[in-house]
Amino acid sequence: MNGKESMNKDMLIIPDCHASPDYSNERFTALGNLIVKQKPHYITCLGDFADLASLSSYDRGTKGFEGRRFKKDIASAIDAQTKLFAPLKKFNEQKRKNKEKQYKPKLNMCLGNHEDRVTRATNQSPELHGTIGIGDLQYEKFGWKLTGFKSCLSIEGIAFSHYFTTGVSGRPISSMHIGHQLVSKLHCSAVQGHSHLYNHAEQTRPDGQKVFGLSAGCYSHPKYSESWCQDTEHQWWRGVVVLKGLDGEGYYDEIQSITQRKIMMDYL
Numbered sequence: 373m374n375g376k377e378s379m380n381k382d383m384l385i386i387p388d389c390h391a392s393p394d395y396s397n398e399r400f401t402a403l404g405n406l407i408v409k410q411k412p413h414y415i416t417c418l419g420d421f422a423d424l425a426s427l428s429s430y431d432r433g434t435k436g437f438e439g440r441r442f443k444k445d446i447a448s449a450i451d452a453q454t455k456l457f458a459p460l461k462k463f464n465e466q467k468r469k470n471k472e473k474q475y476k477p478k479l480n481m482c483l484g485n486h487e488d489r490v491t492r493a494t495n496q497s498p499e500l501h502g503t504i505g506i507g508d509l510q511y512e513k514f515g516w517k518l519t520g521f522k523s524c525l526s527i528e529g530i531a532f533s534h535y536f537t538t539g540v541s542g543r544p545i546s547s548m549h550i551g552h553q554l555v556s557k558l559h560c561s562a563v564q565g566h567s568h569l570y571n572h573a574e575q576t577r578p579d580g581q582k583v584f585g586l587s588a589g590c591y592s593h594p595k596y597s598e599s600w601c602q603d604t605e606h607q608w609w610r611g612v613v614v615l616k617g618l619d620g621e622g623y624y625d626e627i628q629s630i631t632q633r634k635i636m637m638d639y640l
Contacts, residue, residue: 381618381620382411382412382413382618383527383528383615383618384410384415384416384612384613385563385588385612386403386416386417386418386421386612387418387568387588387589387591388418388484388565388590389417389420389592390421390592391422391423392422392423392425392448392596393444393445393447393448395595397448397451397455398455398636400452400453401458401459402635402636402640403591403612403639404455404456404457404458404459405459405639406612406635406638407477408459408460408463411475411477412477413477413478414478415477415479416525416527416532417479417482418481418482418484418532418533418534418563418566419482419483419485419521419534420484420485420486420566420590421449421452421453421481421511422448422487422509423445423448424445424489425445426441426445427445428489446509449509449510453511453514457515460475464476478517479515479516480517481511481516481517482533482534483506485534485535485566487509490504490505491506506518522537524536528618528619528620529560529618529620529622529623530561530563530615530618531560531562531563532563532564533564534565536554536557536562536564544567545557546567548569549571549573550569550585550587552585554587555574555575555583555585556585560622561623564588565587566587567587568589568605568607568608568609569587569589569609570588570589570611571586572586572627581621581622582622582623583623584622584623584627586627589608589610589613590610591610591611594610610631611629611630611632612630613627613630614627614630615627615628616628
């Protein structure tokens with residue numbers, strides 16, 4: 373190693389969290405403890421970290437800003453991040469005290485359609501410009517590097533987005549077998565959230581390179597629900613995904629899917 377510490381190129385993927393004042397945020401404390409234990413080099417959030425139910429009417433093209441409820445939504449998202457990073461903060465404080473190397477993972481977040489509710493609200497109600505914004509969620513203050521909604525983030529040869537679109541309609545790639553759809557349509561390794569389903573598929577390109585498609589599920593509270601998908605909520609998968617040994621060309625040595633239930637049992 374020539375005296376240099378080996379580089380950990382593992383990645384923790386956090387799918388849709390939907391932090392909401394209607395539900396406890398204790399799952400973020402457990403996840404924060406897992407992060408300190410595993411110390412992934414990258415932490416990538418796939419968006420919809422905040423639920424922002426106060427702005428849901430703008431999804432339907434109607435105007436209904438609820439200022440008091442919006443403040444509660446923002447407070448819940450900030451509390452979730454505070455709980456998520458509290459174990460890391462405590463760990464680094466001890467390292468700093470002992471004059472040892474601190475652990476500083478690379479934080480990336482692809483904004484989701486629930487964060488985009490802020491943009492839709494200000495577009496439909498110009499009087500809200502300057503009064504609300506993505507900055508209220510304090511993502512960047514907590515250290516996240518942001519990628520815009522429906523934009524693509526590339527890390528180690530893997531494409532990330534809240535969801536990927538297909539065709540001229542720009543509709544999300546969706547299917548019970550989203551992993552297969554992702555590699556078939558994008559021809560590269562790709563990871564998305566949005567559907568709350570877990571699905572993973574792999575292919576080998578003609579050049580021999582292994583590629584994969586991953587729909588990473590969600591990390592919402594077990595009682596979290598959305599009216600549009602009540603008939604399919606039983607198919608949701610709650611947890612996080614770890615990609616171990618990233619090779620820089622869109623593949624890995626090992627994929628680890630950890631259910632929220634196990635995280636709560638082992639790390640809370």
